[in-house]
Amino acid sequence: MKYKIAVFPGDGVGPELVSEGVKVIEKAAELDKFEVEFVRYPYGAEHYAETLELLDEKTLKEIKSSCNAVYCGTFENVNGQRVPSIIRNYFGHFASLMPVRLLQNAGNADFLLVRETTEEFFAKSCGKARNGKNREQIEVSSNAFKAKFGMSIDIKGSEIAYQIGMLSRKGCERIARYAFELAKRKNKKKVTAIDKSNMLEFHGLWKESFEKISKEYQEISLELELADSAAMNFIRQPEKYEIVAATNLLGDILGDLATAVQGLSFACRASIGQEISMFEPAHGSAPKLKGKGIVNPIATIWAASLMLDSVGEQKSSLLIEKSIERVLKEEKTRTQDLNGNNTTSEMADAIIDKFIEIHD
Numbered sequence: 001m002k003y004k005i006a007v008f009p010g011d012g013v014g015p016e017l018v019s020e021g022v023k024v025i026e027k028a029a030e031l032d033k034f035e036v037e038f039v040r041y042p043y044g045a046e047h048y049a050e051t052l053e054l055l056d057e058k059t060l061k062e063i064k065s066s067c068n069a070v071y072c073g074t075f076e077n078v079n080g081q082r083v084p085s086i087i088r089n090y091f092g093h094f095a096s097l098m099p100v101r102l103l104q105n106a107g108n109a110d111f112l113l114v115r116e117t118t119e120e121f122f123a124k125s126c127g128k129a130r131n132g133k134n135r136e137q138i139e140v141s142s143n144a145f146k147a148k149f150g151m152s153i154d155i156k157g158s159e160i161a162y163q164i165g166m167l168s169r170k171g172c173e174r175i176a177r178y179a180f181e182l183a184k185r186k187n188k189k190k191v192t193a194i195d196k197s198n199m200l201e202f203h204g205l206w207k208e209s210f211e212k213i214s215k216e217y218q219e220i221s222l223e224l225e226l227a228d229s230a231a232m233n234f235i236r237q238p239e240k241y242e243i244v245a246a247t248n249l250l251g252d253i254l255g256d257l258a259t260a261v262q263g264l265s266f267a268c269r270a271s272i273g274q275e276i277s278m279f280e281p282a283h284g285s286a287p288k289l290k291g292k293g294i295v296n297p298i299a300t301i302w303a304a305s306l307m308l309d310s311v312g313e314q315k316s317s318l319l320i321e322k323s324i325e326r327v328l329k330e331e332k333t334r335t336q337d338l339n340g341n342n343t344t345s346e347m348a349d350a351i352i353d354k355f356i357e358i359h360d
Contacts (some may be wrong), residue, residue, distance in 0.1 A: 012285025014073025115251025172209035
């Protein structure tokens with residue numbers, strides 16, 4: 001099998017981290033007998049500063065017609081946007097997937113956090129209204145629905161700001177089905193759906209959708225949990241979770257909490273689309289560390305593992321994850337963030353060596 005991967009190294013430390021991730025992928029391809037062609041694209045803040053070139057629709061169409069996945073480094077904002085956001089919007093990514101695992105600390109946390117990424121309060125359904133009579137019209141468009149709101153707002157006393165939260169049945173059922181299919185593929189027995197329905201009545205549609213879809217997966221149990229409880233349990237008893245699904249806003253917050261629990265150096269994510277998905281580390285571009293070769297590459301390498309799993313190379317994906325975990329537990333190779341003095345390349349090489357060692 002041959003895969004074509006669009007690579008966006010990005011800004012700051014992104015290129016050096018992606019370079020190490022590519023090394024790991026190439027070794028996996030060699031040992032597990034598949035081919036990978038990497039097509040590199042320079043777009044990002046640094047490229048824009050030099051050329052004034054932005055990621056355009058022509059490039060995105062080229063990727064759509066020829067590539068199996070997108071692999072990204074780290075990015076700065078360009079004109080208020082980051083390259084991964086442009087990619088997510090173009091390909092209609094509807095979910096974010098973050099693995100949460102305590103790789104180096106004692107504990108049994110090992111779950112997957114699924115965040116819906118197109119609806120709720122993130123659909124630019126906002127505005128302000130001054131004291132007096134106001135008329136406003138808001139148009140909202142997602143890949144699940146389109147809606148127009150015509151509003152007559154009569155304000156007495158003070159200017160207000162507002163945001164309209166929306167969930168569609170199609171969007172909720174889509175993310176519910178994705179969560180249950182993920183549980184089925186990963187041999188998990190429970191999906192936990194997170195909401196705030198005790199305060200936000202429209203979250204009732206989220207619960208209804210998960211209850212409906214769960215009936216199609218009798219072998220997998222459904223747990224409904226309020227966000228307040230989930231925030232405590234992510235810290236207090238994260239081992240209770242297997243697959244966690246959350247609305248856009250709650251998933252954003254819980255994703256940051258999960259990152260803090262497992263460590264920023266290990267946090268990565270996949271942006272899931274119907275056709276092409278994107279894989280990247282969740283940390284920033286750290287421009288002050290650029291070129292020093294000291295940043296931990298594990299998040300970027302773990303993102304590569306997620307990508308291989310997505311395209312169908314589950315064996316390589318699993319072995320990369322096991323290699324990362326064993327290198328960390330052996331504590332022989334440690335980058336500065338782990339109180340060591342090994343370089344970015346030395347950490348990646350240690351993971352590759354471990355991959356070779358445990359490969360059958």
